[in-house]
Amino acid sequence: MRCSSCGEDNPAGFRFCGSCGAALIETAPPRETRKVVSVVFCDLSGSTALGDVTDPEALRAQMRRYYDESRAILERHGGTVEKFIGDAVMAVFGVPIAHEDDAVRAVRAAWEMRDAVPRLGLRARIGVNTGEVVAGDGDTLVTGDAVNVAARLEQAAGAGEVLIGAETRRLVRDAVEVEPIEVAAKGKPAPLQAFRLVSVDLEAAPVARRLDTPLVGRRGELEQLRGAFERTVREGSCHLFTVLGVAGVGKSRLTAEFLGGLDATVLHGRCLDYGEGITFWPVISVLKQLGERADGTIARIVEGAPTPNELFWAIREQLEAVALERPLVVFFDDIQWGEETFLDLVDHIADLSRGAPLLLLCLARPELLEKRPGWGGGKLNASTILLEPLTAAECLELIAAHGGAEPDARERILAAAGGNPLFVEEMVALARESGDVRVPGTVQALLQARLDQLDTAERSVIEHGAVEGQLFHRSAVVELGHSDDVEPQLTGLVRKELIRPATATFADDRAFRFRHLLIRDAAYDALPKETRSELHERFADWLARHGHELIELDEVLGYHLEQAARYRRELGRPDAELERRAGRALVAAGARATVRTDAPGAVNLLRRAAQLLPDDDEQRAEILLAELMMLELTGGTDEKLEIIAQLEASDDEALRMHGRIARFTFRLMSDPEFVLEEAQRAVNEAVAVFEAAGDHLGATSAYHLSALTAWLQSLARATLSALERGFEHARHLNLTGPLDRYSIHMLGPLIYGPFTADEVRAHLETLRAIDSATSRYVVLLTEGFLAAKVGRFDEAVERSDRACELAANLGLHTMEIFGRWQIVHMLRMAERFDEAEASQRWVVERLGAQGQASFRSTALIELAEIRYQRGDVDDAERLVAEGQATGAEEDVVNFAYGQGLLARIAADRGDVEGGESLARAALELALRTDFPSVHAGAHAALAQVLAAAGRKEEARVEYERSLELWERYGFEPDARRVRARLAASTI
Numbered sequence: 001m002r003c004s005s006c007g008e009d010n011p012a013g014f015r016f017c018g019s020c021g022a023a024l025i026e027t028a029p030p031r032e033t034r035k036v037v038s039v040v041f042c043d044l045s046g047s048t049a050l051g052d053v054t055d056p057e058a059l060r061a062q063m064r065r066y067y068d069e070s071r072a073i074l075e076r077h078g079g080t081v082e083k084f085i086g087d088a089v090m091a092v093f094g095v096p097i098a099h100e101d102d103a104v105r106a107v108r109a110a111w112e113m114r115d116a117v118p119r120l121g122l123r124a125r126i127g128v129n130t131g132e133v134v135a136g137d138g139d140t141l142v143t144g145d146a147v148n149v150a151a152r153l154e155q156a157a158g159a160g161e162v163l164i165g166a167e168t169r170r171l172v173r174d175a176v177e178v179e180p181i182e183v184a185a186k187g188k189p190a191p192l193q194a195f196r197l198v199s200v201d202l203e204a205a206p207v208a209r210r211l212d213t214p215l216v217g218r219r220g221e222l223e224q225l226r227g228a229f230e231r232t233v234r235e236g237s238c239h240l241f242t243v244l245g246v247a248g249v250g251k252s253r254l255t256a257e258f259l260g261g262l263d264a265t266v267l268h269g270r271c272l273d274y275g276e277g278i279t280f281w282p283v284i285s286v287l288k289q290l291g292e293r294a295d296g297t298i299a300r301i302v303e304g305a306p307t308p309n310e311l312f313w314a315i316r317e318q319l320e321a322v323a324l325e326r327p328l329v330v331f332f333d334d335i336q337w338g339e340e341t342f343l344d345l346v347d348h349i350a351d352l353s354r355g356a357p358l359l360l361l362c363l364a365r366p367e368l369l370e371k372r373p374g375w376g377g378g379k380l381n382a383s384t385i386l387l388e389p390l391t392a393a394e395c396l397e398l399i400a401a402h403g404g405a406e407p408d409a410r411e412r413i414l415a416a417a418g419g420n421p422l423f424v425e426e427m428v429a430l431a432r433e434s435g436d437v438r439v440p441g442t443v444q445a446l447l448q449a450r451l452d453q454l455d456t457a458e459r460s461v462i463e464h465g466a467v468e469g470q471l472f473h474r475s476a477v478v479e480l481g482h483s484d485d486v487e488p489q490l491t492g493l494v495r496k497e498l499i500r501p502a503t504a505t506f507a508d509d510r511a512f513r514f515r516h517l518l519i520r521d522a523a524y525d526a527l528p529k530e531t532r533s534e535l536h537e538r539f540a541d542w543l544a545r546h547g548h549e550l551i552e553l554d555e556v557l558g559y560h561l562e563q564a565a566r567y568r569r570e571l572g573r574p575d576a577e578l579e580r581r582a583g584r585a586l587v588a589a590g591a592r593a594t595v596r597t598d599a600p601g602a603v604n605l606l607r608r609a610a611q612l613l614p615d616d617d618e619q620r621a622e623i624l625l626a627e628l629m630m631l632e633l634t635g636g637t638d639e640k641l642e643i644i645a646q647l648e649a650s651d652d653e654a655l656r657m658h659g660r661i662a663r664f665t666f667r668l669m670s671d672p673e674f675v676l677e678e679a680q681r682a683v684n685e686a687v688a689v690f691e692a693a694g695d696h697l698g699a700t701s702a703y704h705l706s707a708l709t710a711w712l713q714s715l716a717r718a719t720l721s722a723l724e725r726g727f728e729h730a731r732h733l734n735l736t737g738p739l740d741r742y743s744i745h746m747l748g749p750l751i752y753g754p755f756t757a758d759e760v761r762a763h764l765e766t767l768r769a770i771d772s773a774t775s776r777y778v779v780l781l782t783e784g785f786l787a788a789k790v791g792r793f794d795e796a797v798e799r800s801d802r803a804c805e806l807a808a809n810l811g812l813h814t815m816e817i818f819g820r821w822q823i824v825h826m827l828r829m830a831e832r833f834d835e836a837e838a839s840q841r842w843v844v845e846r847l848g849a850q851g852q853a854s855f856r857s858t859a860l861i862e863l864a865e866i867r868y869q870r871g872d873v874d875d876a877e878r879l880v881a882e883g884q885a886t887g888a889e890e891d892v893v894n895f896a897y898g899q900g901l902l903a904r905i906a907a908d909r910g911d912v913e914g915g916e917s918l919a920r921a922a923l924e925l926a927l928r929t930d931f932p933s934v935h936a937g938a939h940a941a942l943a944q945v946l947a948a949a950g951r952k953e954e955a956r957v958e959y960e961r962s963l964e965l966w967e968r969y970g971f972e973p974d975a976r977r978v979r980a981r982l983a984a985s986t987i
Helices: 047-053 056-076 102-119 145-156 166-171 219-235 251-259 281-288 291-303 308-325 340-352 392-401 407-417 421-434 443-452 456-468 474-481 487-495 517-525 529-546 553-570 576-595 599-612 620-634 637-648 653-670 676-693 696-712 716-730 736-752 757-770 773-789 793-809 813-829 833-849 853-869 873-886 892-908 912-927 932-948 952-968 972-983
Strands: 032-044 080-085 088-093 124-136 139-143 162-165 176-183 192-200 238-244 265-270 328-333 358-364 382-386 471-473 499-502 511-514
Touching: 032 056, 032 102, 032 145, 032 443, 056 080, 056 088, 056 102, 088 102, 088 145, 102 124, 102 162, 102 166, 102 192, 124 145, 124 166, 145 162, 145 176, 145 192, 162 166, 162 176, 166 192, 219 238, 219 251, 219 358, 219 382, 238 251, 238 340, 251 328, 251 358, 265 281, 265 308, 281 291, 281 308, 281 328, 281 340, 291 308, 308 328, 308 340, 308 358, 308 773, 340 358, 340 599, 392 407, 392 421, 407 421, 443 517, 456 471, 456 474, 456 487, 456 511, 456 517, 456 529, 471 474, 474 529, 487 499, 487 511, 511 517, 529 553, 553 576, 553 599, 576 599, 576 620, 599 620, 620 637, 620 653, 620 736, 637 653, 653 676, 653 696, 676 696, 696 716, 696 736, 716 736, 736 757, 736 773, 736 813, 757 773, 773 793, 773 813, 773 972, 793 813, 813 833, 813 853, 833 853, 853 873, 853 892, 873 892, 892 912, 892 932, 912 932, 932 952, 932 972, 952 972
Parallel strands: 124 162, 238 358, 238 382, 265 328, 328 358
Antiparallel strands: 032 088, 032 124, 080 088, 124 139, 162 192, 176 192, 471 511, 499 511
């Protein structure tokens, strides 16, 4: 330890100096901060030649005048001279205290030096650059690339020139005239974008901000909000109202005015600014405000519903129940930070809520539309407004409302604010605190200036709070600052309107919220990365001890540990154990998201975990497989293929086989041609590997691939057999995805396959035991199908309607379409062709909108059958042609249907020879399937053609074959129709 009296070093543990006897006082190391500064480099041009022709004493005096003049100019503009090196001068604007207009000051100083140096008989070249540096308290020396770039700009400048960097130009663009140039800088991979100063406006206007406004200039927007609410109450309906605006434009203030005194229940949720993967945080916040009545819904979120849509349904029903008691406003803030699943939830509620007065009020920055370009679009019950800047008159009103300002300051505020109310307010507050209105370059510069005015203790508290997030807790600040005495600082920060009290997340604690996210960002960005890393890790340790009541604890822990690990890696000191801790927390969070089938959240969490854990980590394979399963629901083709490639390259045989099965599944879904046989061979090999390894997930995936290959060949028995074998393995997994996949794929084989009613009912018992929304949907549709087979059409349609309603309530639009399609089949069996046609046209339209080309082709041919039954033969023929043109070649059923209908049309027109050829081709295609209804229909089509040709005995044989199939598999209405034909005298 160094003695402060004599400067001698002393061994650790000495309490008194061994040299002079003075008491040794341990002092804290200088506090370092990161901040944005503007750096000025000035060097003389041709100074070496000047030394050759100038007397040394005269040169020394001339250089002294140069140094003195440069220092005077720089300090007059508020700069701090760092050092003189030879004939070069370096100065920094922004240390030790930042000003919101440091970039403007630096440029003005450089321009003045450019004019002053020639008067001394010298020539100068100057570079100015703005960027982030690290600076220490009591130490003017700054380090960072911004300094190097300023030096490179100075070296590239010509005599009498000032070059400024791109960031400096952005900050002073309204105060300068420039010419763009490029500078080739040593050590930089690409030329630097730079600008040569042509002129400088010495009266450039300031830019600043203030928070927490009275409402000014928003009456029209307020009336729109009130109108939407009144309509919601009057109609008992749901309305989605989104307020968009840049930071500081007044979204929160408008909302506060609207909600004040509103005769409604108001619930408030907020999307966390750092909450990657924290999907349901804002929803849980809303539900907690309902008290015990929402405990069941919260529990469903925690435990995980079988599907996201079922969870959405439960949340929607909870909100609707509250709204039926009293009009309800659910206010979600900062939804631009929301996870995709959360945004899907808001969409779900807006689309499907009925019969209850519910206003969804969402605030967002315009960046929301980059994530969701169609947000609110196409909804009749949705409104979106964009808050525009205030007018000059409104800004003057706002200045007066916040205590006013001197005439000169008022004009400067008005000129600088650009209509942003937060900028107006912040400048007024700064003027009140410091007695001056300075010209800020950006909001960041203004906030940096405000933070620099805090004393050391207040600065420490606000920075420690910023580590937790926009909302922070007193206990966390105490933990991070190693001090219980934080009350004066918190009170001072509230008084200075930087933070405000908020509802605590943790019991027996107090919470505060930054007045604006940008204040939090400015405080956080000031921390060196070394300090950020340490504080994030310490906060995670504190949270692990105190955050057990948090529902999504692993997500928050994972985030803070991830940040700590990331900063250490960026500093060149990776910490493998810290990265492992972060990865483990994110894996746990991802596993929970996987259980509740929150696919976007799971993919996000698992992807980040994979980036943190080493390649040889025991959980890495689990991560890749879980992420791959979730990507089946979210898409992400490139990422899916990347994971498949990683699995295929594994040293583990089972993992390589996972990759191979996933590769074939992908190919079957995207381009099945010439893949079926090869895929089935891969299944056979994979099953042996997975069953030997006890890998149930792998076996489930293999049998799913086997089912796909069978279904693409229209083989119902093989499809069902593969699904059942996969189901035996899926039951060993605590995952809803494989079970739902099993359930939905059972529908086709049970309806089209060669199974009796009793066999179908036996399979339904297995589906009932799964008891998920998907399995209930399949059960209802299949029960409806069984009722239709025996002619109980009203019961059949009622059950199928319930299945469609279930799918619609869950937002499962594709399942709803297929449910309606099943109802069309029932209506056709009942010969209710008018209703069938209207419904089938709806199905065709919806399938087209979803891009379901293969299914739409079959739907078109079935619509053609309806048109044929209604007597429009030409339209029927046109629809068959369109359906077959868009269908895939391997879709055997599609062509069997189409060829059979064309055969009957040809026979009706007298072309019995062509009709017979088509009918026999249709029968050949049908017999390649094991679908009894397709076989029976093909025999009946051939019989109709033969009857038209007068070949009655051959026709009777085909009708009898059709009848035998209808009777064997219990299709009573179809059997009655064939019996009627056989009984007719024409056969």
